[in-house]
Amino acid sequence: MSERARTAMILVSGAALLVLVLFAVAGLPPYGHYPGPYGDVLNTVAPHERQIPNIVTAVNFDYRGADTLGEEYILFAAIAGIALVLREDRKRTKDEPLPPSRVLHTTGRTDAIRAFGALAIAVTVAFGGYLGIHAAQTPGGGFQGGTVLSGVGVLVFFALGYRAFAKLVRKEPFEAIEAVGAGAYAAIGLATLVATGAFLKNALPLGGEGQLFSAGTIGVINLCVLVEVFAGFTLLYLEFAHETRVEEPEPEQR
Amino acid sequence: MTPEALAPLAFSVPLAVAALGAAIGPFVPRRVLDALAIATGLFCTAACVLLARAAAHGTVVHWFGGWTPRHGIALGIAFAVDPIGAALAAFTAFLTTVALLFTWTYYDESGPPFPVLMLTFMAALIGFFLTGDLFNLFVFFELMGVAAYALTAYRSEDDSAVLGAFAFGVVNSIGAFLILLGIALVYGRTGALNMAQLSHALGAHADALAILAFAFIAAGLLVKAALAPFHFWLADAHAVAPTPLCVLFSGIMVQAGLYAVARVYWSVFSGALAEHDHVLRTVLIAFGLVTAFAGGIMAFGQRHFKRLLAFSTIAHTGILVCAFALLTARGVAGMVVYVLGHGLTKGGLFLCSGILLNRLGTVDVDVLRGKLRTKPWGSVAIFLGALALAGTPPFGTFLGSSLIAHAADEIGLGWLPWVLLVAAALTGGAVLNALGRMAFGWGPPPDPRAKTPAHESPEASAGGDRGFPLMMYACSAFLIVCACAIGLVPGAASAALGAGERFVDRAGQLAIVLKEMPGAALAMPPAEPIATSLASGFLAGALALAFAAIALFAHRLPSGAGAMRALESALVPLRRIHDGVVTDYVAWLAAGTAALGTALAAWMR
């Protein structure tokens, strides 16, 4: 299709779609007046039944835990796909040393950057860990914490350099960690199926509200998610970081 | 082990095994992973078959996390398994197992990702068929998608593979968020995500919101189902994806999209949209017929055998959409039987193409001219597959199309089955045309000016007798035999009709899922004798042979060559549309969605 034909087609279709969506949303209840009942029922029963203040976490890992399991595996499959595609022409075994590499675009890395980077890394680790562990009590959780923690990898890359990053994050242990995180979630589901007849039923002791170890399997699943998201995103950044390097040919002997 | 526990097992065991495979993959020989994957596939097939038998006595419901509904409000996610869903899930597991068996000897150097991703893909499809929750359906749709994109790019050294995967990913992702748009609309209206609860809350009348929500959800799912004009990604993806994956794509993944449209319609919207069903019928049949003929015609011009089969799948999607569009229980029954018959046939044909690629190094029909003479059994398999695609007895596709024909007659659309017959015969004829060229060198000499299809590098070393190549032939023959056998199983038609009745019974599902009342055994209405359909079935096969004969031999007649050239040039605009440019696909998708939404909204007032 010529560019003009395509532009005409998308303009017409886009206008039509805009009108259709506006017609559709006109039928919704007015903004700010959620009618329920799903959310209201959960807000009422969850704090009591699961001893958990953060209802969003309860929904994610308990009431709608199967959705989160599926989403974990989406992350897992996507990381596998990325590794597949980007690793094609880098067939290095883990025993070989890193090849000599040349930075494609370089900015100076001063001492100030290194120092500030190290500080930022420390703060990020602490904050990410805090965010990830307190899923049941605060608006945090495995996803949020795992993503923040994986930012540590990016900080290492920028502040301390590619070599430091590649040495710190070896692909095999992280792949194993990621797989264990995902598999553990499925395994918990299977175990609860066997134990209680319902998949992902919250069968562990619930503890008191507001305590760190509370809400039964929600806490355990949250840790699995934290581990998996952290490992998965770090692997992602590693793969993309490798792409900023060019394989250099052997230096000639003069 | 209660049957209700089988439902979560069927999708979570392959996921757990996939993670295990990824964790231990670098440390164990490849054979171990392959064997583990095949064993998991067999387990899932058995589990889903048992589930189907249990579902025949009443929809099997499993509430995740033990969250049973309170006062008619669903708190958690439910799997609501009816016989059709379980049967299709079993079929998925079965096809995956056969595809993995085929891979046993097929790939020289495939690492852990392949069986791991295949298991994830299978798990996603199984969950997709079993679920009774709308957002859960979306999650499995995305999981199925991501695994498929990754697997399509598997031979990433071939840049056209990655490009095909990219187009696939972009187009299907737009489909996914169209579904989400629809879900947001119905959730905003009803505050429910469980399908049974939604149907109760939507009431008996449809306004613009309900109609458009259905239109968006259906459009997104029909992108997966490759209905025109959402179909462009399919041909590109099939041409470059590894062969065992094409078996699954054309065998069941595409049809899963259509199943979900049927499921969402019958379980959620059929009450609200019932008064307008003639509009939906008309609109969907229009789209379906365009798809069926576009696919059939495009199939005829293809030199790349896998791409030819992909266009045939698109044509069959058009036929299946017409079957669904009848909006009756019998239509659903016919659609499901047709899906099974077509899936087995297409799977067998794709495995044949994989053997071609492996043994002869190419799937280009013109390059293979006359070379298939050395493989008589392969030619026989392709011949039978082509007849099955046209809907010749005794194949499963014939049984499906005769059920569809009866369903259409019932509602006064007696002309429709004949039109569909021609479309199916076109695809069968296209395969026969290719076979004639490959096996006997018939047909006009290849046009030297024609563009060569992108080079497809062999997926494994050609000619190597490492391992057990007989396995490849066995797998492909097995599938074709099954395609034949499905049409012959006694009582299959009755069972299908009964399952169809259950599928459309919205009130019954509501009672079982939300009010936890016990289910009833499947009714088994008697099927009409198919003697009258036999004639039209054989006619379809004859028509396919006729189409192929025209394509192969018309150039030898005095005026034939000129006529063929005129026909070719008339079809050039259609071919030019399929240009491989991703942005065009996006524009067509937007246009198709706008057309579908506008048609439904305007006429359903």
Place this chain on the structure above:
Amino acid sequence: MISFIAFAVPAWIFVAGLYGMATSRNLIHLILCLSVAQSSTYVLILEVGYRLGATAPVFGDVLPGTRAVDPVVDALTLTDIVVGATVTALLLAFALRIYKKRQTLDPEALRAMEG
């Protein structure tokens, strides 16, 4: 009026994202437009679950039973964002690979198969 504006925003984002995708001349730009279009669904989902004058559904400091917004839409959006991010990452990896092989990111020049 405010309802109309609130719900028109996701409608516009959605259509604008699609327009950007269809007229794109660069695969990276196309992927980012996909992200934009996806974000329209997040906005819509969150909007339908909102309640004026209500608090977040976290009952740490407030008593259970206080008027709160819908927690389900929050959970759905969380799931959504992760899915969207991972698909974007996968598509970016594809684009990177395509660039390495074909040295271009122009969709018009990158045709897998024609006809």
